[in-house]
Amino acid sequence: MSESVEGKKPVSRSERIRAWLFLLVVGGPIVYGVATVLVSTPFNRAFNHPVQCTIVGAAKGESRSKSYSGNSYVYVEASDCPGMRYVGERHGLTRAEVAERIDVLAGQRVAVDVGYWQAPFSDTLIVGVEGLDLGR
Incomplete structure (x- = not known):
């Protein structure tokens, strides 16, 4: 087949099979991880489905490491939907202001828009909450 x-x-x-296996085992997770960071939020904003949840409250959360890099997010607690993070549009509001506006819905059963791209073993990413007013 190939001439030397x-x-x-x-x-x-x-040797070819081993090379392809190496690419799949090492390259696959790297590509998935980079794609998740760069593409998951826009993808979830475009493709999502509604789920009914009873809102308990919301809060701005932060994760920090020793290197002082970190991440800020809006954590939404619901009695019947475990661990959700709001990653939808904020329309110029801070995460704390979005959390306050979600708190207004506490005790109500509302539809939340859950994105289809979810990382395993992490919080559910939501991109919308029914009745959430994000106007200034």
């Missing part, structure tokens, strides 16, 4: 070039050893079938 002078001075080069031909690549065997098992």
Whole structure:
């Protein structure tokens, strides 16, 4: 199938298989991780489905590491939907202001828009809450 070039050893079938397996095992998770960081929020804003949840409250949360890099988010607590993070449009509001506006819905059963792209073992990413007023 392949002719050997002078001075080069031909690549065997098992070496090719090992190379492809290496790409899948190492490259696959790297590509998935980078795509999740860069694409998941816009994808979820475009493709989502409604789920009925009873809102208990919301709060701005932060995660920080020793290197002082961190992430800020709006955590939404619901009695019948476990761990949700709001990643939808904020229309110029801070995360704390969005959390206050979600708190107004406490005790109500509302539809939340859940994105289809979810990372395993993490909070559910929501992009919308029925009745949430984000106007200034």
